[in-house]
Amino acid sequence: MELPATHAYPQFTHHGAAGGVTGxxxxxEASPDTHLLVDCGLFQGQDVTKSDHHAQHRIEFDISAIQALLVTHVHIDHIGRLPYLVAAGFKGPIICSEPSxxxxxxxxxxxxxxxFTKDEALITRFLAAVKHLLVPIPYKQWHTVTDNDQITLKVRLQRAGHILGSAYVEVDTFYKKEKRHHLTVFSGDLGAPYAPLLPAPKAPHGCDALVIESTYGNRLHENRRERRKRLHAVITHALQNQxxxxxxxxSIGRTQEILYELEGMIFEARKTSPSDNTVDWSKLQVIVDSPLASKFNEVYRELKPxxxxxxxxxxxAGRHPLSFENLITVDSHEAHQKVVSHLARTRQPAVVLAASGMAAGGRIVNYLKAMLNDPAHCVLFVGYQARGTTGHRLLQIASNGVKGDGGASSSVPLYSSVPIDGVSIEVRAMIRSIGGYSAHADQKDLLNFVRRMHKWxxxxxxxxxxxRARESLRDELKALAEKAGRPMEIVVPG
Ligand SMILES: [Zn+2]
Known part of the structure; x- marks a missing residue:
């Protein structure tokens, strides 16, 4: 298959998330002196290779040609290096969607x-400076970044269905002398179809170059109905067990998705007569124990459009998916401690959402310490658990309990324990995990993103x-292109 004639520009360089998932x-590079930066995220987990994390995050690449920073979405692994970028002298603009x-x-x-700092005045000043650099643009509208003698560089955001505000970016460069357009799509993080709250991403009409994520490039998710059924089963079980x-x-994304699903379940349970329900859903308390998550809930609600x-x-229909009757938010540390001991002591069915997502810190740790040793309770994982975290250990214990189901859902053997804050805690609570609330497209979705373009x-x-995910996606994509007889050069950088 013939590849079309190559031109010197655009070019691509990766300053992170080439050899891993984060950063x-x-x-x-549209031309030698006109560059864009797409995202500027923090390295996390095993991608942090230097002992001094500031040293790894400091911006050491040349930023003089960068005309703008495009932000695909506000997850920390996509925007966390922004303070370092500003410290390096970046003066904006930061182009992103209105919700972002x-x-x-x-x-x-x-x-x-x-x-960085607990100094409120410093934080306020820095945030004011960042807000000043932000240039929110509506979805689906071209925005001109640069128009000079040689090129016109425009960008357009399309909904990516990953978290609220997420976008994939189309970058169109018109080379005036050659009268040539070149269109690149940066996928950002793509969402799975049928995610609660968010419209599914639609594939672009086409492009010349595609820079695509591959988080789940070798995996397939359960579908939403399956996920909801399992979530329902876990909560029913908890209700029965009190x-x-x-x-x-x-705090952002998954918490809101789960709240949305829970509101739906409570609503449905109310519609059926109490005698049809084996358990009383109206008694279920849903507790968001995280000041940050409640702040995000508030903004999510503002962004209803x-x-x-x-x-x-x-x-x-008059419903409030993110602020329903059974929902309680816990703010102060004092209130948090009260809720923990109350739930550990009394038998009141409840769902608690608290950070961090991998139980590596945050308020969830206090719940685990107080309740892991009681079989009435359950820990439910809804996201990826990195090696070395308490979350990963708990899943390992669960998968050692029962063989044959990949550890996704199993009972816990007696006398297992995990160390938390230097104390060994016996694990007698049920451990469950539901895949798919990950807000990432799976392999099939990623391939469809390409397949559905008119111009590949x-x-x-x-x-x-x-x-493994990158290579698996590469192989599948290669096979897809060959079968369709479309020329495609695939690069796996890093
Ligand atoms: Zn993300």
Whole structure:
């Protein structure tokens, strides 16, 4: 198959998320002196290779040609290096969607408090400076970044269905002398179809080059109905046991998805007569124990116009998917401690959502310490658990209990324990895991993103995935292109 004639530009460089999943940062070079940066994220987990994490995150690449930073979405592994970028002298603009512009300062504020300083005045000043650099643009509209003698560089955001505000980016460069357009798509993180609250991403019409994520490039998710059924079963079980379901969850995205699903379940249970229900859902308390998560809930609610059609329908029916009657939010540390001891002592069925998502820290740890040793309770994982975290250990214990189901759902053997804060805690609670609430497209979705384009890219760069995921997606994509007789050069950088 003939590849079309190659031109010297555009070119691509990756300053992160090439050899791993985190630290997303990609440079698009339209010409020698006109560059864009797409995302500027933090390295996390095993991608942190230097003992001094500031040293790894400091911006050491040349930023003089960078005309703008494009932010695909506000997850920390996509925007966490922003303070370092500003420290390196970056003066904007930061182009992102309207919801992202609303959410970004909250995420950065939290990151500053955790990783940099407790000095409120300094934080306020920095946030004011960042807000000044933000240029929110509506979805689906071209925005001109640069127009000079040689080129016109435009960008357009399309909904990515990953978290609220997420976008994939189309970058169109018109080379005036050659009268040539070149269109690149940066996928950012793509969502799975049928995610609660968010419209599914639609494939672009086409492009010349595609830079695509591959987090789940070698995996297939359960579908939403399956996920909901399992979530329902876990909570029903807790209701029967009069126990608490502890869900470790990061504050943005997954927490809101789970709340949305729970509102749906409580609503459905209310519609049927109490005698049809084996358990009383109206007694279920849903507790969001995280000041940050409640802040995000608030902003998510403000951003209703960006919800999908199904969520809009719930609103029209007078329902409140993210602020329903059974929902309680816990703010102060004092209130948090009270709730922990109350739930551990009394037998009141409850669902608790608290950070961190991998139980590696945060308020969820206090729940685990108080309740892991009681078989009435349950820990439910809804996201990826990295090696070395308490979450990963608990899943390992669960998968050692019963063979044959991959550890996704199993009972816990007696006398297993995990060390938390230096204390060995016996694990007698049920451990469950539901895949799919990960807000990432799986292999099939990623392939469909390409398949559904009218004009397929001739150059594809696979990024943002573990090695096996990247290679698996490359092989599948190669097979797809060959079968369709379309020329495609596939690069796996890093
Ligand atoms: Zn993300």
């Amino acid at each position: 997303s940062c990609h440079r698009y 512009a609303r959410l970004l300062p909250l995420v950065i504020e939290d990151a500053l408090k955790v990783g 126990g608490t379901v502890m869900i470790p969850a990061f 960006f919800w999908d059609a199904e969520a809009q329908q719930r609103l029209r 890219p001739t150059h594809v760069r696979i990024i943002h995935g573990e090695r």
